[in-house]
Amino acid sequence: MIPFRLLAQVPLFSTLPAAELEWLSQRSSCVHHEKNALVVEKNAASTELLFLLTGRLLVVDRTPEGQEVGLHVIQAGEYFGELSAVDGLPRAASVRALEPSQVGCLAREDFQALMIRAPDIMRTVLERFALAIRANNKRRVILSLSNVQRRVAAVLLTYSAPDGLGQKTLVIRQLPPQHELAALANTSRESVSRVLRSLMEQGLIVREGRALLIPDPSAMDRLIQTPELAATQ
Amino acid sequence: MIPFRLLAQVPLFSTLPAAELEWLSQRSSCVHHEKNALVVEKNAASTELLFLLTGRLLVVDRTPEGQEVGLHVIQAGEYFGELSAVDGLPRAASVRALEPSQVGCLAREDFQALMIRAPDIMRTVLERFALAIRANNKRRVILSLSNVQRRVAAVLLTYSAPDGLGQKTLVIRQLPPQHELAALANTSRESVSRVLRSLMEQGLIVREGRALLIPDPSAMDRLIQTPELAATQ
Numbered sequence: 001m002i003p004f005r006l007l008a009q010v011p012l013f014s015t016l017p018a019a020e021l022e023w024l025s026q027r028s029s030c031v032h033h034e035k036n037a038l039v040v041e042k043n044a045a046s047t048e049l050l051f052l053l054t055g056r057l058l059v060v061d062r063t064p065e066g067q068e069v070g071l072h073v074i075q076a077g078e079y080f081g082e083l084s085a086v087d088g089l090p091r092a093a094s095v096r097a098l099e100p101s102q103v104g105c106l107a108r109e110d111f112q113a114l115m116i117r118a119p120d121i122m123r124t125v126l127e128r129f130a131l132a133i134r135a136n137n138k139r140r141v142i143l144s145l146s147n148v149q150r151r152v153a154a155v156l157l158t159y160s161a162p163d164g165l166g167q168k169t170l171v172i173r174q175l176p177p178q179h180e181l182a183a184l185a186n187t188s189r190e191s192v193s194r195v196l197r198s199l200m201e202q203g204l205i206v207r208e209g210r211a212l213l214i215p216d217p218s219a220m221d222r223l224i225q226t227p228e229l230a231a232t233q
Numbered sequence: 234m235i236p237f238r239l240l241a242q243v244p245l246f247s248t249l250p251a252a253e254l255e256w257l258s259q260r261s262s263c264v265h266h267e268k269n270a271l272v273v274e275k276n277a278a279s280t281e282l283l284f285l286l287t288g289r290l291l292v293v294d295r296t297p298e299g300q301e302v303g304l305h306v307i308q309a310g311e312y313f314g315e316l317s318a319v320d321g322l323p324r325a326a327s328v329r330a331l332e333p334s335q336v337g338c339l340a341r342e343d344f345q346a347l348m349i350r351a352p353d354i355m356r357t358v359l360e361r362f363a364l365a366i367r368a369n370n371k372r373r374v375i376l377s378l379s380n381v382q383r384r385v386a387a388v389l390l391t392y393s394a395p396d397g398l399g400q401k402t403l404v405i406r407q408l409p410p411q412h413e414l415a416a417l418a419n420t421s422r423e424s425v426s427r428v429l430r431s432l433m434e435q436g437l438i439v440r441e442g443r444a445l446l447i448p449d450p451s452a453m454d455r456l457i458q459t460p461e462l463a464a465t466q
Contacts, residue, residue, distance in 0.1 A: 061374070086356075087363040092370055112356070119349045123319075126355075129362035130320040136369040137325055141294070143376060143419050186376050186419070 002028045002053070002104050010051050010104070012079045015120040024114070028106045033097040040081060040095040047088055049111040050081035055101025061093050069183065073098070082125055085111045143186050150224050151185040152195040156205065157224075158184075160214055170214040235261045235286070235337050243284050243337070245312045248353040257347070261339045266330040273314060273328040280321050282344040283314035288334025294326050302416065306331070315358055318344045376419050383457050384418040385428040389438065390457075391417075393447055403447040 004025050007013050013024060030053065033039050039057055040050070057074040071093060074080055083092050085108050106114075115122040135158075142154040160170035178192045185192065199205045204220055206213040214220055237258050240246050246257060263286065266272050272290055273283070290307040304326060307313050316325050318341050339347075348355040368391075375387040393403035411425045418425065432438045437453055439446040447453055 061370075083363050083366060086359045087367075089363075089367070092367055112352075115355065116349075116352045119345075122348065122355055122359075123345070126319045126359065126362065129359065129366060130316050130322075133316060133362060133365050133369070134320075134322070134325055136366070137294075139373075 001026060002030050006030075006053050007104070010053070010077055010079065012051065012121060012124055016118055020114070020118060024106070027110045028104050031103050031105060033101045033103060035097055035099050037097045038094060039097055039101070039103055040091050040093070042092065042094040043090045045090055046081075047084040047108040048081060048105040049079060049085040049108070051079040051104045051106075052076050053102040053104050055103075056098040057101055057103075058096050058098050059093050060096055070180075082111075082128075084108075086125070139184060142184070145224065148185060148187045148191050149195050149198065151187065152181060152192055153199065153204070153220050154224050155181055155184045156199075156212070156214065157217070157220060160212075160217070163213070168215075168217060170217050172212040172214075174210050175212045234258060235263050239263075239286050240337075243286070243310055243312065245284065245354060245357055249351055253347070253351060257339070260343045261337050264336050264338060266334045266336060268330055268332050270330045271327060272330055272334070272336055273324050273326070275325065275327040276323045278323055279314075280317040280341040281314060281338040282312060282318040282341070283328075284312040284337045284339075285309050286335040286337050288336075289331040290334055290336075291329050291331050292326050293329055303413075315344075315361075317341075319358070372417060375417070378457065381418060381420045381424050382428050382431065384420065385414060385425055386432065386437070386453050387457050388414055388417045389432075389445070389447065390450070390453060393445075393450075396446070401448075401450060403450050405445040405447075407443050408445045 002025055004021055007021055007024055007028070013021065016024065033055070040046070042061065052074050054076050056076070057080075059071040059074060059080070060068050061071055062068055074095065080095065081091070084090065085106075088108065115125065138158055142151050142158070145151045145154060156172065157170070159172045159176065161173075163169045163171045178189045178196075182189045182192045196205070200207065204214065204216070204223065206215060235258055237254055240254055240257055240261070246254065249257065266288070273279070275294065285307050287309050289309070290313075292304040292307065292313070293301050294304055295301055307328065313328065314324070317323065318339075321341065348358065371391055375384050375391075378384045378387060389405065390403070392405045392409065394406075396402045396404045411422045411429075415422045415425045429438070433440065437447065437449070437456065439448060
């Protein structure tokens with residue numbers, strides 16, 4: 001059982017009427033995890049929907065060579081584990097606690113019943129799936145690019161957003177770590193570092209503290225679309 | 234308006250009660266497309282759910298260099314276009330008619346209302362999304378493999394299934410065209426051809442007409458997991 005007050009802080013449940021929140025409070029349970037504990041194990045048969053009440057988690061996967069790679073951070077309020085909660089198949093990835101964390105659990109059958117009664121929840125889950133599929137499609141296009149400079153440039157564009165000042169400049173407010181960019185561009189951290197340096201020298205990107213500016217997005221597009229402009233193989 | 238009889242042949246709608254099929258028949262419309270016609274255009278703003286009544290379609294995408302690549306074939310009875318029908322965003326890919334085809338359309342609002350009233354449809358759409366996300370995750374792991382022989386071997390395993398005779402042999406009933414394997418393994422058609430030859434010489438795969446046998450799946454696993462065994466870079 002999870003207190004009402006905590007459940008209402010989970011955005012997925014924020015549109016539920018009080019009676020449903022009451023039901024959810026009765027049906028869900030809460031598990032405490034110490035720092036570094038394995039919250040979800042890849043390939044495990046568990047199928048609950050999970051949501052993070054307090055703390056911070058890291059989704060990790062293992063390369064075929066056995067190396068653990070961080071995929072993304074789960075912040076308090078986010079739900080996860082919905083793949084298995086939807087299709088009943090084993091967990092797709094492992095999740096580790098980055099700090100002491102309280103994780104809420106809802107049985108698969110309860111989650112599915114709730115989606116039928118609460119179309120907002122169904123819509124949220126469907127839309128997040130759609131978002132993931134679209135992001136994967138983009139990644140596939142990036143990976144089809146034939147050299148690493150073009151792939152890194154394309155990855156940078158996917159992270160960028162308008163600067164909000166009405167200029168054509170795009171901005172990446174917090175540049176992700178180079179190993180994350182490397183994974184998305186299917187290259188090494190060293191190559192990412194080399195390409196970033198080269199893009200800076202060409203004036204295509206500009207560093208500003210933790211942020212990165214792309215002053216002329218159309219020049220970046222030309223770089224990505226014209227193989228001959230890309231010198232770094 | 235689409236006749237009852239045709240709608241009942243679309244598996245997505247097969248569990249609908251007669252009254253819902255009647256409603257769907259009134260709300261949906263049918264469009265005829267000639268061979269080679271563009272059924273859906275990437276980035277178009279349309280958001281209907283689409284389903285193929287008769288004919289055959291090809292989902293295509295364009296590389297950043299402008300080359301059209303076939304992603305997969307849509308057979309009669311299948312639904313498509315559900316990404317935009319779910320999130321309202323532009324079309325993620327183009328679709329072309331491989332032969333004269335009849336395509337059914339259902340407005341986004343009607344589709345969403347139907348999912349709320351018919352949980353089987355909601356579940357089917359959610360499960361297909363989950364399947365796509367899991368396939369993408371697998372593909373990402375494949376792409377992280379450091380040489381082309383290991384990547385092609387991993388792609389072959391994703392297509393394989395038990396032979397149904399209780400043997401350990403896995404079988405790929407219809408080997409996809411080499412350019413499709415190449416796209417999934419992020420390599421050229423020529424490299425795929427070379428790797429297939431090499432795997433055959435090693436006895437890891439055996440050709441049988443259109444089918445391909447993997448007599449010893451654990452030997453394939455070892456090849457994928459042990460970089461030193463993979464000679465072709």
